[in-house]
Amino acid sequence: MIFRRLLCCVAMAGLLLGSRAALAESKFEKASSDQAVIDYIDKLIRQGWADAELKPAPVASDGEWLRRVYLDTLGRVPSVDEVNEYLASKEADKKAKLVEKLLNGTGYEEEFARNFTTIWTNILIGRNGGNDPQRPVNRPGMQQYLRRSFLKNKPYDKMVFELISADGGNTPGTPEFKGASAGAVNFLLDNLQEGQVPATNKVSQIFLGMRVGCTQCHNHPFNDWKQNAFWEMNAFFKQAKALRTFGGRGRDIASAVLTDEDYEGENNTPEEAAIFYELRNGLLKVAYPRFIDGSEISKSGFVSDVNRRDELAKMVVKSPYMQQAAMNRLWGHFMGFGFTKPLDDMGPHNPASHPELMERLGNDFGAYAYDLKRAMKWFMMSEAYSLSSKISEGNKADDPGRGETPMFSHFYLRQMNAEQLYDSLIVATEAHKTIKESYEEQEKIKNTWLQQFVVAFGTDENDETTTFNGSIPQALMLMNGDLIKKATSAEQGGFLHRVAVDGSKDGTKITRLYRAALGRDPSSGESQMAQKLWQARGGNTTGALQDVWWALLNSNEFIINH
Helix, strand or coil: CCCHHHHHHHHHHHHHHHHCCCCCCCCCEEECCCCHHHHHHHHHHHHHHHHHCCCCCCECCCHHHHHHHHHHHCCCCCCCHHHHHHHCEEEEEEEEHHHHHHHHHCCEEEEHHHHHHHHHHHHCCCCCCCCCCCCCCCCCHHHHHHHHHHCCCCCCHHHHHHHHHHHCCCCCCCCCCCCCCCCCCCHCCCHHHHHHHHHHHHHHHHHHCCCHHHHHHHCCCCCCCCCCHHHHHHHHHEEEEECCCCCCCCCCCCCCEEEEECCCCCCHHHHHHHHECCCCCCEEECCCCCCCCEEECCCCCCCCCHHHHHHHHHHHHHHHHHHHHHHHHHHHHHCCCCCCCCCCCCCCECCCCCHHHHHHHHHHHHHCCCCCHHHHHHCCCCHHHHCCCCCCCCCCCHHHHCCCCCCCCCCCCCCCHHHHHHHHHHHHCCCCHCCCCCCCHHHHHHHHHHHHHHHCCCCCCCCEECCCCCCCHHHHHHHHHHHHHHHHHCCCCCCCCCCCCCCHHHHHHHHHHHHHHHHCCHHHHHHHHHHHHHCCCCCCCHHHHHHHHHHHHHHHHHHHHH
């Protein structure tokens, strides 16, 4: 089997090399329908199973699938009412109807936009972006731009164009914060230090799926990226300037404006504004704006002649690399792993698991006007997404966590991130029904809670990490922290108090807790254990419910997307 899988990987690498060489002239026609795309996904994934001699896991239970769909689309577990409604349905197409409801249904627009605003805020400026007054980035401004974009289902190519080319203020409430792309400037404002090197890295990595940082100093040892290509990309950002302003609402808000100014070049010749970079042998070389596909623009540094960022944005959104990078990232969000690992490092040096599928998805994504919700539907309705997370003898070799190529023969277990845990606890305890704060106030409260997990390194790239990893200190914090204390409180009017006094049988109360936390009914063994808790509590219903609820919220099954 190992030999067969090696052959499979070699074949896939060959396919990738061929497809990358022909990206500019895609061989695919537009898919005739959403179902045609889904069928193609299933066909290619099944072929991968056959080639690798893998037996797929059985289909997930209704409760398991329901829970993962809510976590992936809304960033939270389903409420008890939502679980009850779905499990009671006998409709043959209830999966498709639920996906449509969560993506486009009335009442879910705000939650969908909130979840993907959180995801993309973290991608673009990190979890710490906007929390350091020394950095010219405003978190509410970034969130406002993204939230409005996702509420409108703005085409992805338009979002990318605006994030690269936008100008103006970063802070809501200031005169410079205006226009359809207001707030988008926060992405680049956070990356213009050190000669715009971070901007070069981030734009290439996030939107083109290329990690080019090492080519700043030397040619890439494994792919076609050369040192000159890095500095030619860097030249596109040389007109961009971050200007600090005053008048923001509150002294803790970093207020700044992104603008473009004439650039005279390091050669002091604005008519042909050049930058210089040094080879490892000490030889100086010159670079002008040139895109990765070889496209060039005017060498002038005068904004009146050419706005370099605008030209770069146009090239990025027309690039097939952007299409594939977007689909790779979105596939990774729903499936746990992208077609490449890391998902933002694509190229011949890092063969994709399913190169033909990744290319086809990129093509269809572009053909359907870069509709993110449409692509999400393709993935959630695919066979691979519907599989159980159970590992068997037939698919245990499919383990990307140990370095194997992901073949998606079972759903990959993954821990909730901190944001998902926060929102899931609020929904599971029905606290969301009594929330009175505005969207902005809710986000500020959540952001304060999340900061306990964020460690910022203070590097030129604004690197950071999260300590939210299931460690013992984290477990103790969760078990004894304020959020869990509120979630397990039996105070009058709270979730547990309402369950305790609702007049239903003890077994029904336990089932409600299981559905709220895990999206399923308790097993017979779990029901028996709950009865023993009742006896140990001497018939104290509230106390017994607290014990069961605390155990559920601190279980691996609650904190893992399975």
